[in-house]
Amino acid sequence: xxxxxxxxxxxxxxxxxxxxxxxxxxxIGSISHRSKAAEASVQATTEALRALLGLPAEHSIFFLPxxxxxxxxxxxxxxxxxxxxxxxxxxSEKFHKTALxxxxxxxxxxxxxxxxxxxxxxxxxxxxxxxxxxxxxxxxGVQMPPEDIAAIRRQHxxxxxxxxxxxxxxxxxxxxxxxDLAYVSVQKGFGMPAGLAVLVVSPRALEKARKLETAGQYTxxxxxxxxxxxxxxxxxxPCTPNVLFIHLLGKVAQDxxxxxxxxxxxxxxxxxxxxxAAVSRNSSLELFVQETRVRSETIVVATVTGGSEPLIQHxxxxxxxxxxxxQQFKGKQIRIANFPATQNGDVMGLCEAxxxxx
Amino acid sequence: xxxxxxxxxxxxxxxxxxxxxxxxxxxIGSISHRSKAAEASVQATTEALRALLGLPAEHSIFFLPxxxxxxxxxxxxxxxxxxxxxxxxxxSEKFHKTALxxxxxxxxxxxxxxxxxxxxxxxxxxxxxxxxxxxxxxxxGVQMPPEDIAAIRRQHxxxxxxxxxxxxxxxxxxxxxxxDLAYVSVQKGFGMPAGLAVLVVSPRALEKARKLETAGQYTxxxxxxxxxxxxxxxxxxPCTPNVLFIHLLGKVAQDxxxxxxxxxxxxxxxxxxxxxAAVSRNSSLELFVQETRVRSETIVVATVTGGSEPLIQHxxxxxxxxxxxxQQFKGKQIRIANFPATQNGDVMGLCEAxxxxx
Numbered sequence: 001x002x003x004x005x006x007x008x009x010x011x012x013x014x015x016x017x018x019x020x021x022x023x024x025x026x027x028i029g030s031i032s033h034r035s036k037a038a039e040a041s042v043q044a045t046t047e048a049l050r051a052l053l054g055l056p057a058e059h060s061i062f063f064l065p066x067x068x069x070x071x072x073x074x075x076x077x078x079x080x081x082x083x084x085x086x087x088x089x090x091x092s093e094k095f096h097k098t099a100l101x102x103x104x105x106x107x108x109x110x111x112x113x114x115x116x117x118x119x120x121x122x123x124x125x126x127x128x129x130x131x132x133x134x135x136x137x138x139x140x141g142v143q144m145p146p147e148d149i150a151a152i153r154r155q156h157x158x159x160x161x162x163x164x165x166x167x168x169x170x171x172x173x174x175x176x177x178x179x180d181l182a183y184v185s186v187q188k189g190f191g192m193p194a195g196l197a198v199l200v201v202s203p204r205a206l207e208k209a210r211k212l213e214t215a216g217q218y219t220x221x222x223x224x225x226x227x228x229x230x231x232x233x234x235x236x237x238p239c240t241p242n243v244l245f246i247h248l249l250g251k252v253a254q255d256x257x258x259x260x261x262x263x264x265x266x267x268x269x270x271x272x273x274x275x276x277a278a279v280s281r282n283s284s285l286e287l288f289v290q291e292t293r294v295r296s297e298t299i300v301v302a303t304v305t306g307g308s309e310p311l312i313q314h315x316x317x318x319x320x321x322x323x324x325x326x327q328q329f330k331g332k333q334i335r336i337a338n339f340p341a342t343q344n345g346d347v348m349g350l351c352e353a354x355x356x357x358x
Numbered sequence: 359x360x361x362x363x364x365x366x367x368x369x370x371x372x373x374x375x376x377x378x379x380x381x382x383x384x385x386i387g388s389i390s391h392r393s394k395a396a397e398a399s400v401q402a403t404t405e406a407l408r409a410l411l412g413l414p415a416e417h418s419i420f421f422l423p424x425x426x427x428x429x430x431x432x433x434x435x436x437x438x439x440x441x442x443x444x445x446x447x448x449x450s451e452k453f454h455k456t457a458l459x460x461x462x463x464x465x466x467x468x469x470x471x472x473x474x475x476x477x478x479x480x481x482x483x484x485x486x487x488x489x490x491x492x493x494x495x496x497x498x499g500v501q502m503p504p505e506d507i508a509a510i511r512r513q514h515x516x517x518x519x520x521x522x523x524x525x526x527x528x529x530x531x532x533x534x535x536x537x538d539l540a541y542v543s544v545q546k547g548f549g550m551p552a553g554l555a556v557l558v559v560s561p562r563a564l565e566k567a568r569k570l571e572t573a574g575q576y577t578x579x580x581x582x583x584x585x586x587x588x589x590x591x592x593x594x595x596p597c598t599p600n601v602l603f604i605h606l607l608g609k610v611a612q613d614x615x616x617x618x619x620x621x622x623x624x625x626x627x628x629x630x631x632x633x634x635a636a637v638s639r640n641s642s643l644e645l646f647v648q649e650t651r652v653r654s655e656t657i658v659v660a661t662v663t664g665g666s667e668p669l670i671q672h673x674x675x676x677x678x679x680x681x682x683x684x685q686q687f688k689g690k691q692i693r694i695a696n697f698p699a700t701q702n703g704d705v706m707g708l709c710e711a712x713x714x715x716x
Contacts, residue, residue: 195600
């Protein structure tokens with residue numbers, strides 16, 4: 001029996017296998033993406049996500065194949081010339097680099113990996129049209145507190161705010177009214193197999209996309225915001241999407257609603273506390289993120305004295321798969337995903353295995 | 359009990375549900391896309407597709423989310439200025455329109471929907487870099503015989519040949535050495551849930567993409583051919599893909615190999631003959647494609663006297679879902695998918711229901 005504490009793909013939410021089996025029995029793998037049944041599925045999923053995350057009624061919900069594609073489409077649709085990025089890890093940096101690849105002017109405010117941002121030190125260029133934030137840096141386990149997102153929104157009312165919530169949602173208590181663009185892939189906190197992402201878009205961001213498209217900017221063919229929005233109004237998507245996973249995401253979101261988002265968030269905090277305590281008790285391990293305020297509750301990162309490979313192997317033998325350090329931290333750190341899919345008992349088992357490792 | 363003869367999403371291949379259940383039990387929904395297990399899965403699927411379709415060893419295989427994205431990426435990577443399209447239905451036309459949306463010069467040789475092409479009448483502009491063909495027009499049920507693809511390749515050795523095999527593969531006996539770009543989505547002939555496409559790329563096409571990228575053309579960020587190829591060499595993908603469906607596609611392709619592609623193709627021809635005969639026997643129905651040589655064996659299209667809606671409803675009540683006519687043919691035609699997933703008995707049942715309809 002294996003429990004996946006990997007940062008995503010990760011442990012499947014306990015109800016996923018059952019929903020998948022039922023969906024196949026109901027023909028969801030075969031129905032046309034233009035059928036009433038598929039439209040009902042898109043609508044149900046949209047409504048469940050809206051309720052679960054408290055999304056503003058006026059924000060649109062688009063289904064895309066990956067968070068990586070979200071980077072490309074956000075830049076094509078919402079940036080004419082310039083974007084600005086807060087960078088403290090590999091994923092926030094990749095978004096910045098995608099902007100450069102797209103020929104945009106793009107600058108970044110970087111801090112050392114493992115650290116959060118001091119908002120007082122931010123110098124956002126007047127010419128930047130979009131500020132890219134990351135609610136939870138999956139590579140380093142640093143979170144941006146929701147109040148910081150709100151503060152940046154207040155300080156820059158004229159700029160679009162894009163927030164990577166890939167490993168933050170549904171846990172982080174973000175007020176999505178503070179975001180113009182927020183995106184998540186389902187193989188993280190939603191405990192689904194990989195292959196689907198959700199992009200939440202404010203009316204302002206949609207308006208900007210329309211303006212840029214009218215001005216002749218390439219906004220992404222089938223996945224331009226205008227096209228995505230046109231289809232979303234019909235509970236459809238521009239091209240044949242992953243119908244099955246959209247359906248499944250709705251089911252998982254409904255299960256989470258039933259359990260209660262408050263309960264899920266409390267459990268996540270409790271599990272995070274257990275994991276942090278276990279790391280702190282083992283003198284071979286050290287929490288990577290020093291500052292409590294910005295330490296992620298969904299991705300717990302620890303540096304391992306003498307290297308992380310033996311510990312990863314040890315845990316694997318006990319049935320717990322954790323993530324390796326990312327890029328330059330590979331072989332030096334472990335990353336433990338603390339998503340809603342893992343149960344308290346799983347986490348206690350992992351904590352014991354961490355404690356018993358010399 | 360419903361059998362889906364819809365043109366895709368369509369009936370699931372009989373082994374899909376079992377493979378999906380086993381894959382979940384094996385943790386395929388949770389494993390990292392950078393793990394050895396995921397690499398092994400990508401490799402196994404690639405090899406099975408290569409064997410099943412007889413793909414040249416030097417052609418690369420990329421996994422993308424949809425055939426629609428394949429249009430965009432082909433144009434970004436393989437066309438600097440100009441593409442040329444053979445258009446005889448909605449899907450071939452959409453590829454042409456995508457080229458215009460991308461700011462390319464793009465011309466089309468069009469024939470009436472329901473007809474094939476007379477190669478003697480083709481006038482391909484010297485300046486066109488790419489010729490787009492469609493092996494099977496899903497909207498109208500017209501196929502392009504593989505020998506015509508080969509002839510166009512011979513006549514235009516200096517141009518890249520892109521072939522839409524979305525509803526043609528694995529049935530059509532195409533020599534993929536005649537193609538520089540061939541793409542298929544898995545919810546058609548492979549009988550899988552939607553959410554994955556395969557793009558087969560020749561060394562010449564890859565070379566062109568590299569040249570355009572070096573010259574400063576935008577080739578698609580994470581899904582540039584150079585990036586896709588770099589990852590494919592490692593049996594990986596640039597971003598987190600639909601790991602589960604890539605795995606599943608490999609299993610289905612292996613099952614098809616086991617059965618024998620020759621057997622599958624023979625059965626498809628036999629089932630097509632049954633369907634055509636049933637349509638011909640009913641005086642209210644008429645095969646849309648008159649010319650036998652270009653009549654699709656995988657999408658059988660019939661015009662229904664007095665409108666197709668009552669017939670579609672009648673068949674649905676008998677447990678057979680067929681497709682409606684596409685766009686301007688909606689309400690006038692039915693489209694019957696004849697993919698490997700449906701069995702001889704299913705087709706005979708559908709034929710009987712067609713025959714008994716007044």
